[in-house]
Amino acid sequence: MRKPKRIVAVGPVKLGGFHPIVVQSMTKTKTHDVSKTIRQIRRLERARCEIVRVAVVNRDDAAALKKIKQSIGIPLVADIHFDYRLALKAIEAGVDKIRINPGNIGDARKIAAITKRAQDKNIPIRVGVNSGSLPRTVLMKFKHPTARAIVETVRRCLDTFRRNRFYNIVISAKGADVGSTIEAYTMIDKNFQYPLHLGITEAGLPFRGGIKSAVGLGILLHQGIGDTIRVSLTGDPVLEVVAAFEILHALELRKEHPVLISCPMCGRCEVALEKIARNVDRRLAQYNRNIKVAVMGCVVNGPGEAREADFGIACGKHRGIIFAKGKELKRVRESQLVDALFEVIDENINH
Numbered sequence: 001m002r003k004p005k006r007i008v009a010v011g012p013v014k015l016g017g018f019h020p021i022v023v024q025s026m027t028k029t030k031t032h033d034v035s036k037t038i039r040q041i042r043r044l045e046r047a048r049c050e051i052v053r054v055a056v057v058n059r060d061d062a063a064a065l066k067k068i069k070q071s072i073g074i075p076l077v078a079d080i081h082f083d084y085r086l087a088l089k090a091i092e093a094g095v096d097k098i099r100i101n102p103g104n105i106g107d108a109r110k111i112a113a114i115t116k117r118a119q120d121k122n123i124p125i126r127v128g129v130n131s132g133s134l135p136r137t138v139l140m141k142f143k144h145p146t147a148r149a150i151v152e153t154v155r156r157c158l159d160t161f162r163r164n165r166f167y168n169i170v171i172s173a174k175g176a177d178v179g180s181t182i183e184a185y186t187m188i189d190k191n192f193q194y195p196l197h198l199g200i201t202e203a204g205l206p207f208r209g210g211i212k213s214a215v216g217l218g219i220l221l222h223q224g225i226g227d228t229i230r231v232s233l234t235g236d237p238v239l240e241v242v243a244a245f246e247i248l249h250a251l252e253l254r255k256e257h258p259v260l261i262s263c264p265m266c267g268r269c270e271v272a273l274e275k276i277a278r279n280v281d282r283r284l285a286q287y288n289r290n291i292k293v294a295v296m297g298c299v300v301n302g303p304g305e306a307r308e309a310d311f312g313i314a315c316g317k318h319r320g321i322i323f324a325k326g327k328e329l330k331r332v333r334e335s336q337l338v339d340a341l342f343e344v345i346d347e348n349i350n351h
């Protein structure tokens with residue numbers, strides 16, 4: 001059961017409370033390359049990304065934020081390490097949130113300067129604690145970057161923010177592996193009221209990284225922990241968004257988009273099912289409705305599963321049956337199956 005957290009607004013997008021779990025991603029471009037960054041963010045927007053973060057590494061990146069912000073439709077987050085002056089510049093440029101790692105920003109005076117400017121502009125700060133950059137005093141106390149060491153670091157950061165009367169906060173805490181990340185988030189969820197940004201750091205290339213993220217985020221989300229997620233993958237950030245929605249769909253935490261179920265195929269299948277499923281998947285990406293579509297390979301389980309879905313195909317030998325809302329509608333040849341399915345979907349919904 002999800003415990004409602006304090007509500008934090010990132011532009012028009014709300015985190016916490018009972019708001020839907022928000023999907024975010026991060027650009028891979030040099031932020032000062034404004035046109036490339038905007039192009040990548042627009043691709044993310046088309047993939048339904050809801051918040052985007054950019055790395056602000058130097059003054060050129062900070063100077064690019066205003067133009068980027070003006071050219072996109074989703075909230076913009078500036079990701080800052082080391083130099084608190086970049087955080088001040090990013091806030092001035094009008095970003096909707098900043099992410100800092102207090103472990104490398106420096107002394108309390110610098111944190112105070114950031115919180116004051118964020119307070120003036122009424123934007124939240126994500127306190128992003130990583131096991132790789134815990135303060136020396138914490139490491140001395142705990143010996144290793146354990147989940148408890150991460151939680152202690154979060155607690156100390158929040159104390160600093162509290163001294164500055166700053167409460168517009170989102171927390172993230174990334175361990176060195178899936179187990180310690182789960183442990184750290186579970187403790188943080190119990191102890192603090194701020195919304196949680198979930199991520200499995202350095203997850204890897206899309207296939208393995210997607211699985212690792214699905215395991216880590218899935219366990220936390222299933223326990224009701226988390227308010228926004230990023231699936232970190234090496235490669236195209238659009239895949240991060242696709243993977244994030246797949247995780248949320250699998251847990252039925254977001255239901256706005258179509259879900260395709262397709263059978264794994266076996267020796268009974270007598271059509272090119274993988275090709276059919278891929279075509280259906282590609283065309284379904286254009287739809288903004290919560291519909292369940294089944295693509296099944298044979299008559300053993302096919303008709304039953306296809307009847308359970310809103311729309312479905314159950315295949316036979318080089319042909320198949322189209323179902324809608326549990327009713328068999330037509331029998332068509334294999335080459336016509338996908339078109340026939342979408343004719344039926346379009347007749348039944350407005351997309």
Ligand code: SF4
Nearest residue numbers: 263265266269297298
């Ligand atoms: S639906 Fe048919 S083809 Fe697909 S896995 Fe099941 S038995 Fe095999």
